[in-house]
Amino acid sequence: xxxxxxxxxxxxxxxxxxxxxxxxxxxxxxxxxxxxxxxxxxxxxxxxxxxxxxxxxxxxxxxxxxxxxxxxxxxxxxxxxxxxxxxxxxxxxxxxxxxxxxxxxxxxxxxxxx
Amino acid sequence: xxxxxxxxxxxxxxxxxxxxxxxxxxxxxxxxxxxxxxxxxxxxxxxxxxxxxxxxxxxxxxxxxxxxxxxxxxxxxxxxxxxxxxxxxxxxxxxxxxxxxxxxxxxxxxxxxxxxxx
Numbered sequence: 001x002x003x004x005x006x007x008x009x010x011x012x013x014x015x016x017x018x019x020x021x022x023x024x025x026x027x028x029x030x031x032x033x034x035x036x037x038x039x040x041x042x043x044x045x046x047x048x049x050x051x052x053x054x055x056x057x058x059x060x061x062x063x064x065x066x067x068x069x070x071x072x073x074x075x076x077x078x079x080x081x082x083x084x085x086x087x088x089x090x091x092x093x094x095x096x097x098x099x100x101x102x103x104x105x106x107x108x109x110x111x112x113x114x
Numbered sequence: 115x116x117x118x119x120x121x122x123x124x125x126x127x128x129x130x131x132x133x134x135x136x137x138x139x140x141x142x143x144x145x146x147x148x149x150x151x152x153x154x155x156x157x158x159x160x161x162x163x164x165x166x167x168x169x170x171x172x173x174x175x176x177x178x179x180x181x182x183x184x185x186x187x188x189x190x191x192x193x194x195x196x197x198x199x200x201x202x203x204x205x206x207x208x209x210x211x212x213x214x215x216x217x218x219x220x221x222x223x224x225x226x227x228x229x230x231x232x
Contacts, residue, residue, distance in 0.1 A: 044221075102159075
């Protein structure tokens with residue numbers, strides 16, 4: 001069974017700072033990784049996916065993947081209070097067909113202070 | 115564009131009662147899922163249906179049954195509710211990698227159903 005580990009937080013950063021969220025996973029053969037954002041009382045929504053080593057940038061968000069270290073991170077630049085949410089790391093499992101089903105970390109709660 | 119619709123949004127049950135959570139998607143997705151989310155436990159997969167006509171157990175299936183009624187609908191049934199099933203339940207769907215390679219593994223979630231079992 002794959003495991004996805006995240007620090008539960010809360011992680012508190014001031015407005016305008018860089019927030020760094022980390023995730024480690026147990027399965028060395030994992031090929032794809034996903035970050036979901038979940039606002040309090042709402043459902044998760046996909047914000048980033050990454051498939052290869054290195055960085056992937058999308059606006060203020062950067063996902064970083066290091067497969068050798070089994071580590072994926074999410075950086076949020078110029079953090080805004082509206083970024084305050086729980087961020088979930090997700091990795092496909094081997095079952096559920098060729099795409100696999102996603103298993104989720106427990107999430108890191110981010111709080112951006114004005 | 116409704117996406118994934120879950121009903122009911124809130125439900126209070128007594129121990130031993132039964133109920134069915136309904137889920138429907140209008141995105142022509144093949145795969146559908148039921149997750150539960152508990153404080154400190156993250157999202158855990160209960161059951162999934164990779165395609166119409168198939169269902170399989172996930173990580174925490176005990177106490178639940180599912181039905182993939184057709185391609186659009188996937189219901190979750192609690193036959194005899196227990197306080198340990200107090201949780202927020204999310205239905206989700208996903209398209210096929212063949213039909214939409216860029217969307218592979220992109221889950222679209224419903225708004226959630228908050229269930230309390232007394």
